[in-house]
Amino acid sequence: MKRLKILFLPLIIIFLTGCNWNFYLDKPLPAVTVNNDLKVHYLDVGEADSIFIELPNGETMLIDAGEAQDEEKIADYIENLNYDTINYVIGTHPHADHIGGLAYIIKNFDVKNIYMPKVAANTKTYENLLKTIKSKSLSITVAEKDKKIINTENLKAYFLAPENKKYDELNNYSAILKIVFQDKSFLFMGDSEAYVEKTLTDVSADVIKVGHHGSNTSSSTSFIKKVNPEIAVISVGENNKYDHPDKDVIKAYEKLGTKIYRTDLNGNIVISTDGENLDVEVEK
Numbered sequence: 315m316k317r318l319k320i321l322f323l324p325l326i327i328i329f330l331t332g333c334n335w336n337f338y339l340d341k342p343l344p345a346v347t348v349n350n351d352l353k354v355h356y357l358d359v360g361e362a363d364s365i366f367i368e369l370p371n372g373e374t375m376l377i378d379a380g381e382a383q384d385e386e387k388i389a390d391y392i393e394n395l396n397y398d399t400i401n402y403v404i405g406t407h408p409h410a411d412h413i414g415g416l417a418y419i420i421k422n423f424d425v426k427n428i429y430m431p432k433v434a435a436n437t438k439t440y441e442n443l444l445k446t447i448k449s450k451s452l453s454i455t456v457a458e459k460d461k462k463i464i465n466t467e468n469l470k471a472y473f474l475a476p477e478n479k480k481y482d483e484l485n486n487y488s489a490i491l492k493i494v495f496q497d498k499s500f501l502f503m504g505d506s507e508a509y510v511e512k513t514l515t516d517v518s519a520d521v522i523k524v525g526h527h528g529s530n531t532s533s534s535t536s537f538i539k540k541v542n543p544e545i546a547v548i549s550v551g552e553n554n555k556y557d558h559p560d561k562d563v564i565k566a567y568e569k570l571g572t573k574i575y576r577t578d579l580n581g582n583i584v585i586s587t588d589g590e591n592l593d594v595e596v597e598k
């Protein structure tokens with residue numbers, strides 16, 4: 315009987331710790347100590363996405379890692395900022411222009427958490443990514459609506475999508491992330507399309523990473539009016555074969571008075587905030 319109790323004790327501790335963790339994420343924790351600005355680096359990876367984020371609490375996040383051909387460029391960029399740890403890696407959806415370089419990043423950095431939507435792809439790139447995650451003894455946390463990554467009074471990061479259901483189009487499984495730091499908020503749309511846009515709530519943001527490289531399958535006028543961003547960033551390749559970004563998408567943002575930055579024209583784009591003001595630096 316005595317031995318049984320000893321065996322159960324660790325299980326009870328794990329159970330209680332697990333409960334506390336969930337409890338705290340549902341209710342905002344007190345404000346975190348802020349030593350830094352929130353710095354969002356939209357990397358120029360052509361017709362693909364990769365966004366590296368320095369969080370004000372000292373943690374780091376990577377949303378997507380471009381095509382495989384850009385993996386070293388992304389790794390060098392993060393290393394040049396003097397980071398060897400990435401606290402949160404998000405693969406928005408399993409298309410090669412988003413997860414192409416992720417396996418390389420996971421191999422070469424101390425990655426703590428990985429978030430991806432619950433959808434598979436029958437590709438070598440995706441299989442290779444899963445193998446790499448397993449070989450590093452990491453696991454994937456499902457990215458879905460209402461899941462919170464960080465929940466404190468002055469810094470929050472949480473998913474607005476996808477919902478736990480089936481979509482016809484892989485793009486619509488995109489993990490959509492919102493980060494709020496004091497008075498400023500950033501929205502990261504992945505490649506999600508108009509079909510998803512009309513289901514979203516809580517979309518208002520100061521800065522949006524425009525959905526699907528500025529394609530007209532995303533950025534419906536009613537949606538971008540609801541977001542009403544001060545700045546829109548389009549991650550898009552120079553002279554890409556899809557003719558992205560769409561002229562009408564650009565016009566719709568301009569009509570709102572939104573300032574547009576594009577990786578094909580501006581190179582790497584860095585947007586920083588102290589929680590009150592936005593500052594933009596471009597490579598070109």
Ligand SMILES: [Zn+2]
Pocket residue numbers: 361362363409411412505526527
């Ligand atoms: Zn894409």
